[in-house]
Amino acid sequence: MAARRNINFGDSITGMLVDGVEETPYVAATLTLNEETGLRVAVPYVDELRESHNSTSAWFEGEMPPRNLLLVSLEGNISLFGCKYSGHSVNLSYGVGVGKITPSEMVLGHRDGDHEDPLLVKELRSEIDGLRELTGFSSIKQSGVTDEEGRTKKVTIEISALQEMAWSQGSAEMKFASNWVLNPVQSGLAIDDGVGLVSRFPEGQSIDTHLREHRKVASLLSFLFGCPIYFRRHEVRDPRFAQKTMTERVVDIPFRQVVTQNTVKDHAKPVPPKRRLQNPLARGEVINGSALEAWSNSYEEWGRFIFPALSSLNRPGAILENLVVNAAMSMEAAGSLIGSVSGEADTYTPGGKPKTATFMYRCLVRTGWRWGELCDSVTGLAQAIANNYNTIKHFDRGEFPSQVETYLIGSTMNLVVRMLAVRLANPSDNTSVLFGDFIHDFEGLKEDFANHGLRVNDSGNFTAHP
Known part of the structure; x- marks a missing residue:
């Protein structure tokens, strides 16, 4: 089964939780994502009165689950960070309980290094309402050949993520960049053509630190379009989330989806009407790199x-x-x-x-x-x-x-x-x-x-x- 590339509202993923402590048995769990609670992990366990060495019971009775957890599933590994206790209930007749954990962030992928480290990444990419309309960027170029009567004889489609615009915001290097993804559909392949806002720091930073810079840009988009602007998706890229062969050779450092509780409710908000996004107050030639840097400096x-x-x-x-x-x-x-x-x-x-x-x-x-x-x-x-x-x-x-x-x-x-x-x-x-x-x-x-x-x-x- 191919590794999961996306998690969406309504998805439910079952697997085994790993807490990073040696000799601790894995624990069955189900990760869900919904519009009301965001990320949530449900963990069945045996009450500590029936199982004296049950560390999982201590997570919920003490209201202190491990800070970081790894969910191992058939669709790949999912890293959970900043985990917090969100309640539990116990069937006293049978000594069986279900505990709830709320991660602050989730990354689709396994992270190398110390399990207890906080989530720090060098790059964050966000999809935000209005970016494509503001920049006019696209990864798709189409050309055709016609005959003497004007009938199309040949169409050539070129896909390349080459358009970008860069500027600085403090110690962060920012850019708008076109990007594309091929998705299989019933009749063939579909091309998702988008524009992302990317922040990159010299050293790994928290998701909140990255988002602080992204929100500056999102706020300017609200002024430009005169309507609410929301985050639709985030992805991270960092050497600790590398793609490797079975021999541990790094072959790629891809962007991987991250879901953060700070913006997860944005994803379900209504998309701005097309008529609003068609008429920004100013366009890319005015809102250039120098303008974005000036906006950030005045923020x-x-x-x-x-x-x-x-x-x-x-x-x-x-x-x-x-x-x-x-x-x-x-x-x-x-x-x-x-x-x-x-x-x-x-x-x-x-x-x-x-x-x-x-x-x-x-x-x-x-x-x-x-x-x-x-x-x-x-x-x-x-x-x-x-x-x-x-x-x-x-x-x-x-x-x-x-x-x-x-x-x-x-x-x-x-x-x-x-x-x-x-x-x-x-x-x-x-x-x-x-x-x-x-x-x-x-x-x-x-x-x-x-x-x-x-x-x-x-x-x-x-x-x-x-």
Whole structure:
């Protein structure tokens, strides 16, 4: 039987557990993966009152299973790391129990070296929503030969994973790279053509350390596409997971699937609609290696801008008022980081100090976009955003703003924070290049204002506009 290459939701694998301790007998166990609990190992055992030398019983009675385990199955070996106790039950009449273990990570393959070592790997590859659409990478090239009448006589398909783009994030070397896999199907072979995000460190690092760098990229993708972006699959590559012959000669160091509890629930999330992925705010020529490096370098400093905005983008069905508050928190943080801009004095308090509208104004100006089709002035639009946000936030402002106004303000803020994210990655002054695809989203926003017959005046109030 061929070694297993994938584990998916609903799969169940039965085998024998090895704890790495000499002379300890192997234990039967079943590994499952489902959407609710992620990875879970069920282990039947004999209660310690009936079997005094049963080490498996001690795992569950003491709520302390081995940190690392190896599941040996007919489909190959599966390494389990960071194992934790997740409950047990015992049939007291017969002294038979079933214990549950939750691994933090699972790798499809056997690892060389000390069984007790934590999982540290040099490379992690992630499949993330939107990567192919952003990069345009593909491993498949097709060419054909036609006759004089234009009929196809010959088709040549070339498969090669050669397209990539690299940059640095601290001590990690990052890249987008095309990749492909041949999968047997009933009628022949199917080609899975994908694009992966790969991180590589000089020395082995934890999965969490790799994911910290991958999440920076995933967050930028959320801004670019304006929707939730999820991890779909992870794979690791490291010399300790080498492919060997029976004589222990290394023939390959392949990528092997890894499942981590930190992202396993992402895999079952709905895939973003095609229409969202077809229109990123900016494409690969703008979001190049230099832009990704700049985004990474600014990530910590701009965290107070990034994280509230991501919360809004990742909850498209949330209450409108909550989305406005989150986006406003981001814009207030961004306004502080941007600093003073020309013309902001018109937004100051009577005492000459910046106020909420000032921070909103700085963000609108920093985008470099012309907002005149929605408002009489940028100052007025900034004040309208501030009015809506403050009325929602402060209980003494009376009733909440109208749902229509909140919807229009929230949609405007959504686009502003996305544009600011692109600016953070690529501060070019050429807005026609930066936001070449943005006109699609802006036209939708302009249409929303027009459909409701509204426009924002210089005072920050919504007025009727035929």
